[in-house]
Amino acid sequence: MPPASGTVCATVGSADHAAALGALGLRPGLLLSLEEPTAAPAPGADVPAAATVVVSAATLADLRRVLPALDRLGSATRVVVLVLDQGGDRLAVPGQVDPRVAVVGASAAPLAGSAGWRVEVRHAGPVPAAPVVRAAVRGTGARPWRSALGLRVGLLAPVPGDWVPADPLARTVEAAAGPVDRPNVDVLLVPADGAAPPGAPAVTVPAAPTWRELATAPSGRLRSAVLTDERAVPPVDDGVLNPIGFRAAGCAGTGELAGACDGSGWVVRQEGRELRRLPADGRVTDADVRSLRGLDAVDVRWDRSAGPASAVRVVVQLAAAGVPLLSGPVPSWAVRLLGPAVVAALTATRWAAQDELGREEHSVRLRRAALAGHSCEARWRQLLAGSALPVPPPRQVSVVLATRRPDMVGFAVDQVRRQRGVPVQLVLVLHGFSATSPQVVDALRELPFPHEVVERPAQEVFGAVLNAGVRRCDGDAVAKMDDDDWYGPHHLADLAAAQRWSGSEATGSAADYVYLEPLDLTVRRAFPSEIYAPYVAGGTLFVDRQALAAVGGFRSVPQNVDGNMLRDLHAAGGRVYRTHALGFVLRRTAHGHTWSADLTYFLRGRGPQWRGFRPSRELDADVRHVPARRARAAS
């Protein structure tokens, strides 16, 4: 039993916690591991309150997955949270967690000599440590933080917190503790072999097959009975395992993902050199991903090390993070666990060496498939499918499409019509012409999603015109699309996903691809992507509707409407995230076919150029929309 003034240290993830604690002068009276999910109080840590509770996590991913099990830490006057390897893109000091107990000191600082950080809060008296840690996790900026579709999840021990990363309302529940505390638990996640206590609807995690089961099951029907689908694999924590930090250029060498020789997990090797070791449970952390960012690709060997679910888990986590994985034929035991989309993306055509574009396209497809099948949101939809629990509908996106040109309405509406993977509402704003124009009537015929048409007078400034459209939006997010640019079918879905995992208020792409009509030329201006950046191309603006409303919508100005809005958003503390630019092509035309000086800007870069209309394969351009080659006069 530690003295009341003692220090309780809880650790998670594999790192040299003792050294880190020592460096900070923290001498734990009690050291416990949070790896075993249990709601049982730490021995001696609850009564009486410890003076200090320290939670030391190897990475942010580790910290996010143990939130449900923190209640056992009890109370303390001083709570210290350590993340030993950098995580999150910001550091915020948590506020008061108990209105009755004042905060007497709080700090947040990077750790000296390492990439990690430390958050510390002192209260006037003992407060529960768990809320302070949860607030620190929220403060990192990494999202999402309600991972189970907004439901309060109870995890029946030993189901680990991996199923609800960073969710502050999830709790670990002991079967022995009797009926579930209903108002605090909407749904109970039960291990395959566990018996659910009464009190709340339960969802069972399907058991993943083991090597033994796979090996002993006879082929054919019995064997397929052993195989389960994605639901047996814990979801990807897309708040930390996401494409942020993906490098489109300057990578070298192919690594190889294989089972460790000693059977202790997985190893990423490059030319015999071990780059990174991954644990047998298949947990990948943000630090693992960072260490692999410099690789061109990682070849998946599908070794029978650890378990089948562990192998699949490693693969989908790396895939979701945008690590370009390559694979030969996927073994039959992995096919159903991965899901068809991930299998297809994994085994798609390889790209040539130094083909940075081919590499990026592969990464984009793979991460899209992995996140669509294995993100927390996707997993919870799969788990709850067929249950009586209310499942919220997917977030709707309202597209505001303002145009002055009746001739472009058909083309522009087609760009919206081809969007996949996200519910759309179209708000078509006609700037100076009528909804009865034949082009408008034609374009809106048999539109498979709800739409609104707004007419605005020609003399109204563009910002006001857009605001008129925004007022008619019902979606959770507002996407601005231009009337003459090309959009790939995943444009909106990718932006919506990027907004979710980046936790930003606005997302968009750079205008990387530009088609110069007078030259019949496509240029690419390699802007950095997968970063937080102040600006995105106006035609790709995707903003949270409430955040847009909070800054007062677009300014009523004729020009640079998007830039001004983003600046306002920034000033209000919002973030803008720039994702990949493969699904967007900016069109630049000239008047009367002559080359004009305002286009020279696009020829200045050192980036690649292609003759003709040559977008990324991601754009998947519709032949009807490919510009016809100009009939050139003989020179």
Next chain:
Amino acid sequence: MTTGSARRDDAALSPSPASGPVVRGNDYGGLTPEPLDTWTATRSVSVVVPAYECQETLDLTLASLAAQTHSPTLLEVVVVDDGSRPPLVLPELRPEHTRLVRSPDGGWGPGHARHVGALAADGEVLHWLDSDMVVFAEHVAAQARWHDLTDHLVTLGYKRFVEPVPMTPRHVYDAVAGGRADTLYDLEASTRHEWIEKIMDDTEGLRLAGPEAFRVHVGATATVRRDLYLACGGMDPSMKLAEDSELGYRLGQAGAVFVPEPAARSWHLGLSTIMRTVGVVARHNRPYITDRMPVPRFRRRVEPGRLWTVPFVDVQVVAGQADYETVKATVDSALQSSAPDLTVSVVGEWSRLDDARRSPLRDPDLDRRLVVANYAGDPRVRLVDEPSPTAFPAPFRLHLPVGWVMGAGTLEHLVKDAEERRLALSLAALPGVDPASAVLRLERTASVSRALRLLAARGTASPDPDELDDLLDRVGGQRWYDAADVGVSAHVAGDVEPVPVPAVPTTAAEWRKEALAARAEARRWKADAKRWKDEARSESRRAKQLAQQVQVRSSLPRRGVRALVRRARRLTGAAVPRRAGT
């Protein structure tokens, strides 16, 4: 000023109708020749062997040729006696169709002899072979099969240099025919053609060599379609050495793709000329090569401001109906380029001008006459009646639209980028002009020649400019620039004198950059030299140690040691870097 539109490139543009797939740069990876064991020859091959006072080795060469797997009915050998005394004779052991041709009086040298042989040859494919080589049985077939794929390939065989060992033609024949050609000489003691094979290794067998692939064309052993050979003008008989390198340059400009064929093995009896006397040979060849080969550019960099037989760039200005001042402004802007290694071809109706009595001031041809008078003394300006399709043999052609003036740095800017990116075509859009009607164009001659051959093979007599540009994009790549960005502007009427610019108006920063590059180059050379010396020293040390061990332990085979000592000696003797590519 020189007049007349006919240059020897005209022939380069009448390709034969059997072109094949499009090769980008020198990446022939998309071409796959038929495997040797299933391939059957359908094209006749003429092996051209220049020979001078070498009866003994010639007999061995012919013996090995008699044992070729290539169909004997489609194999002809033309031996050209380059004035040997006593005259050479054909040995008994030789291929069925072997002819002996004598160099005509007056002409001499291997280049001349090869050209004589090529003209005398009947084969569709020419195969250059030297009279001091012994070739493996599939040597001819391995190279000849490539010519089934397309009409603009040059193949290169491999050779190992050996010290000759006395042997009879029959012995050679038996070994080659029996598939034992590799046992004829000691492979361990032979050396490879070091600098060439290093390039091969560094470029995935020339696939990544780009426009400079031609540099490895050093004669024997190599094959080329006879019509491509004739189209590029053939060997220059006036060159006594390095004529093969120079031919390779022109073949490259004619659009050739260079393909090394490792299955075409051979023994070269004795060291090559250049291996024996590297310094002397380099000194001899440099002026000839520098004058005729503008690329690689480093050779001429040290002699700025010079004029050469083959310019680096030919600027073409179509005068049309433009007045004298406009033509002059455009032409002068090119002449004042910071990259002065150029000619300007002004296209107009010059030959129409006669000296019939006229009113000097009211002459309808006045503007044309003023152009002629203005450039009468300028050797860089050529007045031609017809535009030439390419700048052959110059490696680049700049199309400068009349009425536009380029800046001093325009050409250097475009050429630098074109070389770095290996572009076939660089285009600059002119402000206020429809790009479909006029643009500034820098064309790579090698690419245009190849594209024109491909178009001709499709039966396109007068190509649509778009079709040509599509092909140029595929054989090399293209890039657009903005005219103002590269220093090109419209000529303003009345502005007779273009803004004077210094002859070599590189900025201080550019000079500094140049100096740094030169210094880096020097460092590389020094490092190379040091590495060679070190290698040679350690080899000779090792040889000495081995020799001592042999004295102690006489059980070691003596032959191996001798070979090592020989190798060490050669290395010591060759401890001079061979970078010049000659």
